[in-house]
Amino acid sequence: MKNDSELYKQICEYLGCDFDSGPCKEIQDHLAKCPSCEVYIDKVKKTVHLYKEIENCDEIPEKVCQKLFLSLNLNEPKTNESKTGADNHDFQRFRH
Amino acid sequence: METKPQFNEEELVAKAQQGDRNALSQLVVNYRSRIYHLGLRLTGTEQDAEDILQETFLIMVKKIHQFKGQSSFYTWLYRIAVNIGLRKLKSKPHKYQHVSIDDPDIEYISSTEIADWPDFDYSKFARKHLRKKLDQLIEKLPDIYRTVFILRDLHELSTEDTSKILQITPSNTKIRLMRARNYLKEELEKIIDKEGLI
Numbered sequence A: 001m002k003n004d005s006e007l008y009k010q011i012c013e014y015l016g017c018d019f020d021s022g023p024c025k026e027i028q029d030h031l032a033k034c035p036s037c038e039v040y041i042d043k044v045k046k047t048v049h050l051y052k053e054i055e056n057c058d059e060i061p062e063k064v065c066q067k068l069f070l071s072l073n074l075n076e077p078k079t080n081e082s083k084t085g086a087d088n089h090d091f092q093r094f095r096h
Numbered sequence B: 001m002e003t004k005p006q007f008n009e010e011e012l013v014a015k016a017q018q019g020d021r022n023a024l025s026q027l028v029v030n031y032r033s034r035i036y037h038l039g040l041r042l043t044g045t046e047q048d049a050e051d052i053l054q055e056t057f058l059i060m061v062k063k064i065h066q067f068k069g070q071s072s073f074y075t076w077l078y079r080i081a082v083n084i085g086l087r088k089l090k091s092k093p094h095k096y097q098h099v100s101i102d103d104p105d106i107e108y109i110s111s112t113e114i115a116d117w118p119d120f121d122y123s124k125f126a127r128k129h130l131r132k133k134l135d136q137l138i139e140k141l142p143d144i145y146r147t148v149f150i151l152r153d154l155h156e157l158s159t160e161d162t163s164k165i166l167q168i169t170p171s172n173t174k175i176r177l178m179r180a181r182n183y184l185k186e187e188l189e190k191i192i193d194k195e196g197l198i
């Protein structure tokens, strides 16, 4: 694999893409016979997963919100939608 | 590809552009958490995150009439927030010495098995220690890599949107993401090697 710079390039490119879509056929074939590359990619994936697990973009401290609306001179909507942490279904739309 | 916004965001934006205060408020509600967490990851401090949040929405309120709809609204808003965040970073000394970033050394065989790594269930209640380590690693990334990692992997924006927000090419976005992920993996691996399961 060390000599196969084309494959190395492909693997690097894959490491910068969406993992959901899976690697191309050539990478798949290589991984089937090269455990070190396979483990390497798995570790990168696991790292990304760990970060996704701990990140919670749906919550914001209540005090920060109040100050924000005050500084904008806007009224914070008082519906369920406006509740802190209620934005998460909206967040889903970024997922591909 | 961008996904179509729910809640008919176009209408909301159009109303806000005509000065509808309720529409403006709703846009703030829709994006406040994400902008706050973006700022938090960019700068690593709650105070800076709060400043970025306020400045971003102040600009939104002031300039929303200038939004032409050539990109989606959230890419426009994210771009404002990222620029404010990066400006803030430049104005102060870095908490950590930024690291140098390498391409993957795939042939390197490490002593840890993938099974030694924390699993996903474990990370859900991730111990404070693991969390802190992961946070610190992000902060050590140079800005150009950190921004891409935050947008792509933490906020789950597409390569296209991330490229638009950062005004770089999609292939640049991919290269930076690959290097950021690789750096984080390498550093996490060092920690696991040294400390075992964290």
Ligand SMILES: [Zn+2]
Residues within 6 Å of the ligand: A001, A030, A034, A036, A037, A038
């Ligand atoms: Zn290999």
